Amino acid sequence: MRTALTIAGSDSGGGAGIQADLKTFAAHGVYGLTAITAVTAQNTLGVTAWTALSADLVTAQIEAVSGDFGVNAVKTGMLATAAIVEAVAAAIDSLELPLVVVDPVMIAKGGDRLLDEDAVAAMRAELLPRAHMVTPNVPEAEVLAGMRIASIEDMQEAARRILALGPRVVLVKGGHLFNRGSAPDPGSVARGDPSAPLRSLAGAPCAPAVVIDVACSEEGTFEIRGPRHVTRNTHGTGCTLASAIAANLARGLRDREAIERAREYLDGAIRNAPGLGHGHGPLSHFWRTVY
Secondary structure, three states, X not given: OOEEEEEEEEEOOOOOHHHHHHHHHHHOXXXXXEEEEEEEEEEOOEEEEEEXXXXXXXXXXXXXXXXXXXXXXXXXXXXXXXXXXXXXXXXHHHOOOOOXXXXXXXXXXXXOEOEOHHHHHHHHHHHHHHOOEEOOEHHHHHHHHOOOOOOHHHHHHHHHHHHOOOOOEEEEEOOOOHHHOOOOOHHHOOOOOOOOEXXXXXXXXXXXXXXXXXXXXXXXXXXXXXXXXXXXXXXXXXXXXXXXXXXXXXXXXXXXXXXXXXXXXXXXXXXXXXXXXXXXXXXXXXXXXXX
C-alpha cells in the first residue's frame, strides 16, 4: 500500500489540517502518516487559540514514521514558525523524502494568521527549493512572488516568479481572485469566456461561472478550470486539494493528471458538503463512497 505523510497542524473541528489530510489520503486508498506541527482550537467560525510544537518534536515524528513505514509522498500545511520550516526542510534532505507538496498555509479561512512573519522568509529560502510542487492561493502567491495579483495574467507571472524559487511545479489557485475585487476583461463576456463575471438583470457583476487555477513548470503553463460553487462550505479546500495531489503522486500519477484528478475530487467534496457548523463549513471527503 502506498503511503503519504502530512506535516501540518491539527484542526479541532476536523475540517482542515491533519484531519482533512488523513481523510483525503484514505479516500484515495493511500495510508496516511502524520507529523503534527501545531494544535489549534478552532471550528467553522474561526481559530480561538493555537500553539506550535517544538521543532525537535516535529523532526522526531517525521523520523519515526519515515524510518518504519516509508514515505511515497509528502504534504506540508501549517508550519507555524521559522524553526519548524527549517526543521522540515532539513528532514526532507536528510531522509530523502520524495514528492513534497507544499501548501503554504498563512491565513486561516476566518482570517486568523497561522504563520509567523519570519517563517515566510524561511519558507521561500529553505522549503520551496526542496518542494516538488507548491499550491498557493492568490493572497499566498502575492506574498511569495512579491506582487499584486488582479488577473489571470498576473497569476501566470506570479507562478513563474515562485517557480524561480526552486519548486518543480507551481499551482496558483484562482478561487480568491474575483472575491478580492479583481476586474476580468470586459470583452470576455462577448467572447463567451466562462471565467467572465455573470451579470444580474440590474447589470451588477456576479461571480464567474468557473474557477481558473494556473499551473507552471519548466515544461510550460496550463490552466485547470472547474465550476465555481456559491457556498459557505469551503473550510479546508486548500488542505484537501494539496493532500489529494500528494495522494495521487504517491500512487504514481504524473503532475498534470495528479492536479486534474485532485481538482475533480475537490469539486465533489464541495458539492456534497454536509452543511455542518455556523460558519465556513467542512467538506465531504468520502463523497465517492457515501453518496
